[in-house]
Amino acid sequence: MSAQSQLIEQVRQRLGPRGVITDPAEIEPWVSDWRGRVHGASAAVLAPSSTVEVAEIVRLAAEHRVPLVPQGGNTGMAAGATPPSDGSALLLSLRRMNRIRSVSAEDRCAVAEAGVILATLHDAANEVGMRFPLTLGARGSCTLGGLTSTNAGGTQVLKFGTMRALVTGVEAVLPDGSVHDGLSGLKKDNRGYSLDQLLIGAEGTLGVVTAVAVRLVPAIAQRAVAWTGLDSPSRALDLLRFLEARTGTVEGFELVPQDSLDLVLKHIPGTRAPLTGEHRWHALVEATTPDAHVDIAAELEALLGKALQQGIIADAAIASNEAQAEAFWKIRDSISEAERAEGQTLAHDISVAVADMPRFLVEASAEVERAFPGVIASGFGHLGDGNIHFHVRAASHASPDWYEAEGAAITRLVDDLVTAAGGSISAEHGIGQLKRAELERLSSPARIHALRAIKQALDPLGIMNPGKLVP
Amino acid sequence: MSAQSQLIEQVRQRLGPRGVITDPAEIEPWVSDWRGRVHGASAAVLAPSSTVEVAEIVRLAAEHRVPLVPQGGNTGMAAGATPPSDGSALLLSLRRMNRIRSVSAEDRCAVAEAGVILATLHDAANEVGMRFPLTLGARGSCTLGGLTSTNAGGTQVLKFGTMRALVTGVEAVLPDGSVHDGLSGLKKDNRGYSLDQLLIGAEGTLGVVTAVAVRLVPAIAQRAVAWTGLDSPSRALDLLRFLEARTGTVEGFELVPQDSLDLVLKHIPGTRAPLTGEHRWHALVEATTPDAHVDIAAELEALLGKALQQGIIADAAIASNEAQAEAFWKIRDSISEAERAEGQTLAHDISVAVADMPRFLVEASAEVERAFPGVIASGFGHLGDGNIHFHVRAASHASPDWYEAEGAAITRLVDDLVTAAGGSISAEHGIGQLKRAELERLSSPARIHALRAIKQALDPLGIMNPGKLVP
CATH class of the missing domain: 3.30.70.2740 (Alpha-Beta Plaits)
Structure with a gap:
């Protein structure tokens, strides 16, 4: 019996039948990335339901030298959760680890297991009058483990930062099967190198994130969404700075070129142009406040009026209700789909x-x-x-x-x-499989050396998500 | 000639006489920690004035296998910048690297070299209407490099976080002499493991921080400082939560027991009790706003009035002017000094x-x-x-x-x-030399193994700040 078969059999014995999926039809949706560009193979999907079970699987995998590919909602953009096509590795699904262990309005904190869907966490926070502010298109299927492992961003980073700024602690199974417990909820802790920070954005190559503690913020009491027309990206940045100098409420600011708007109007049913005239560029502005007593729409309207007077923008429309606000956001969120249709x-x-x-x-x-x-x-x-x-x-x-x-x-x-230009070839999507060669081509040898040294130090057997991130 | 002497001579040749201090009288203040508890020895202080010079020194140190002890203002609390007493290592002072490379109100960012004094950065930010919000007692002598390497905290962490939350990029010379340049100013960058985050809090054991990019926030337009008397630490936390639920302005909240207040009044000339009655516990509250149009003192007074009505606090006094506000803070800042006098x-x-x-x-x-x-x-x-x-x-x-x-x-x-209690034996002071044994005693073997593996991976020759942080 091959090492892989032995591992699968041992995991089945310990975790029971629900812990191992071997039916090819059930495996099939998970071995390719969701955009269908990269196809992998895995003889089984290992599906633990607790941190202890993950640790057990990792210890067995180390023993048998069988690499594991951790996976959450499989919504990544860089094929970081897609197994190698030669079948040498096994998928490790965290989706059964889907408990929200705690939510506290008082501590402004939640602890969620890796398989918790982002939208589920949004709802749980909302129920106690709080909010987990990070959000993105895949919120209905992406998981907290994947979001953490890719240091995901999304549309509210402007005010709240990426996952790195929101995760206050990480629980993970390290490649030797030990459990790193960073969920203590300490605001200050200087006991040596931050393994939490190393695991955030490591794409599962240094261990398996099993749970995270995240920061919550007060729930939104009001929001105002505006669509503005302007001449150039430079004007859009002027507008953002004009607003930020005058209010702390702006949390979304999305740039949309006329070309993208045209494609959306052409291909996405039910969409219509927010402004009557033509503009070369547009900016979607979202302002929110946890304060019910401020009239945020009036504030935003007044500020945009001044920006119009000063010639920063050419036109603006404030959504008069939630449906219109959603319609503005739908334009922004449909751009990729419209492009694919084109x-x-x-x-x-x-x-x-x-x-x-x-x-x-x-x-x-x-x-x-x-x-x-x-x-x-x-x-x-x-x-x-x-x-x-x-x-x-x-x-x-x-x-x-x-x-x-x-x-x-x-x-x-x-x-x-x-x-x-001193920029990054991966702002928020990670490296995965798709950008490894470019990362190597464009990084200094010293940096590549450092990445490899860290990987080798913490995963000397190379069993954690092989072929990802590290060139 | 010993390896050390050769290194010193080569550094002198490349950097000139200002780059090497060998006069024992000039070296003496820097080889002991400032509290005078740990005494080390160093045959010279190497004093580069640029990142290129630091890189040159590190390359030479690697070649000669001579360990280096990076040092900023030498204000650390864990003797992390004190050289070994056997003279085996050389002090590497970053104090000549004291340029503020840029300050931008528009980008809300500054780039400061490792040797810049915290108070100097405060002033530079202030000049452009902005603020670097982290502050602590040693602000007149501690440096940005040391603050970063110890992930320092201070009194405004409540609202702004520790250095980890404020540093947006790190430039450092790695142990192989290569320069890691993380100063790009990118808000989003997911190109592999975050070396920046690894270097923050690493106490110079993984490389020499030579410059940092930090986040600035709008300058304070108004502040209000209050002294409150209350029954217990639990009541103090109630007060904090009462305030935080009603305002976003609280940025300082310091607990003071009656015993500490008594010592300050006894030993520190010119201090007087802020409240007339006796209270078992006290909380110093600082609220600030960048908004000149809000009456922050009135807001804080009204909230404390409600807290008094609700029985959360027993008494409160709002500082009626800056001198009184400073007097309140002086009590808090003098506690350690009063204890030493006692x-x-x-x-x-x-x-x-x-x-x-x-x-x-x-x-x-x-x-x-x-x-x-x-x-x-x-x-x-x-x-x-x-x-x-x-x-x-x-x-x-x-x-x-x-x-x-x-x-x-x-x-x-x-x-x-x-x-x-699930807590940390080093909240904000680091491990240095003083807490290494306790760190080892109280950490899991897996964690110690991970710390050692990372150290070994990035500093295989062991030339970066030996005997610190890693047990």
Whole structure:
């Protein structure tokens, strides 16, 4: 019996039949990334329901030298939770670890297991009058373990930061099967290197995150959502700074080019333009407050009125009700879907310093369109974080294999431009499998050496998510 | 010529005479910790003035296998910057690296070299209408490099967090002499393990921090400082939560027992009791706002009035001017000095979960006083962070060698109690030399193994601050 078969059998004996899935039909949805670009193989899905069971599996995996691929909701953007295609590793699903261990309004803290769905945590916090502020498109299926392991961002980072700023403690099973318990809820703790911080964003390569303690903030009492039309990304940044200098309520600020808006209006049923005129660029602004006594819509309206007077924006519409607010957000959230409907698109999740983004966006788009005639390059998203989803669409006459034929060359150019601007080729999506080669190409040898040394130090047998993150 | 002498000579040749101090009189102030408890030796102080020079020194040190002890203002509490007494290592002073490279109100960010004094950064931020919110007693001499390397806390952590929450990027020379440049100013960056986070709090054992990018916040337009009298630590926490549920302005909240207040009034000239009656416990409250239009003193007064009505506090006084506010803070800041004037004191920088601190404080004090008859145990400080400076004073009849004779046993008991309560034996002061043995005694073997593995991976020659942090 192979080492893998022995491991599967031993896990079945210890965890019972629910702890091991071997039916190929049940495994199939989990061995490819959700965008269907990377296909892997796994003879079984190991499905522990407790930290003790995870530790047991990791100890057995170390004993048998069988690598494990931790997986949450399988909504990652870099195929970081997709097993190797040679079947050498086994999927370790955290989805059965789905208990919220505690939620406290008083302590402003929740402890959630790795398999808890983000939307479930949102609801649990809401029930005690609090809020977990991080959110993103996949909130109905992504898990806290995956969000932590990828240091996920989303649309509210501007005010609340990425997972790194919200996770106050990590429980994880280390590659030797020991349990690191960082859930103590200590606000201050200086007992040596922070394993918590090392595990956040490690994509499961240094251990299996089994639970996290997260910070909660007061629930939103009111929100106001506005759509603004403006001339340029630079004007959009002016608007953000104008607002931030005058209020602490802005928590969402998304840049949308006219081109993206047009695609949404064309392909997504039920959408309509928020403004009557034409504008080259748009910014979606969300302001919130936990204070029921402030009229946040009136405040935002007054500020946008001043911005209009000062020529920062050309037009603005404030959502007059929740349905309209949702309609504005739907435009933003549908851009990727509309692009896919239009044709082949190449996505890049990049960041540069916030102040540099307007110029970078204009210059990099021009550079890519010049180098690859016919393509359309544009960026949308989290301008206030210096993080733009820089997408390049195939020319209308492109051949069906454009993505395969030209994709790598275009990505190299984009990554070169980002790196030259002092930016990051992975702002919030991680490295996974898809960006490893580019990470190696564009990092200093010293940095690559350091990443490898840390990996080797903590996972000398190489059993934790092989082939991910570390070049 | 010994390896050390060769290194010193080569550094002198490359950096010039200002780069190497060998006059024993000039070296002497830096080889002991500032409290005078730990004495080391160093044949020279290497004093680079740029990152390039630091890198050169580290490369030479690696070549000659001569360990280096990075040092900033030498204000640490755990002797983390004190060289070994056998003279085997050389002090590497960062104090000549004292440039503020940039301060931007627009980007809400500053970049300061490791040797910049905290108060200097405060001033620089203030000049552009901004503020670096972390502060602590040693602000006139501690440096940004040391603050980063110890993940320092201080009195404003409640609202702004420790250095870890304020440092947005680290530049450091790694043990192989390569430069890690994390100063890009990116708000989102997921390119592999966070070396920045690993270096924060690493006490110079994984590399030499040469510069940091830090977050700035809007300058304070107004502050209000109040002194309250109350019955118990539990009531103090009630007060904090009462205030935090009603305002976002509280940024300082310090607990002071009557015993500490008495000592300050007795030993520190010019101090007087803020309240007329007697109270068993006190809480110093500081509220601030960047908004000039809010009457923050009136707001705090109204809230404290309600807290009085509800029986949470027994009395309160709001400082009527800046001089009075400073007088309130002076009481808090003078506690350690007053204790030293009174007699021998043993300090413990501990933390437990915020909600657990009131009970822990009462129970642990009783336990220590029971186990060591005659001593007085009390805690003061950052209740809102779950971080108390738990001090044990010798009995009035104690012998002069009480500290040496009983100190270790008392500390072991305190550390045992903290550990049993799920807390940390080092909340904000770090491990340095002084807490290494206790860290090893009270940590899981897996954690110690992980710390050693990381150290070995990044500093295989063991040249970075030997004998610190890692047991």
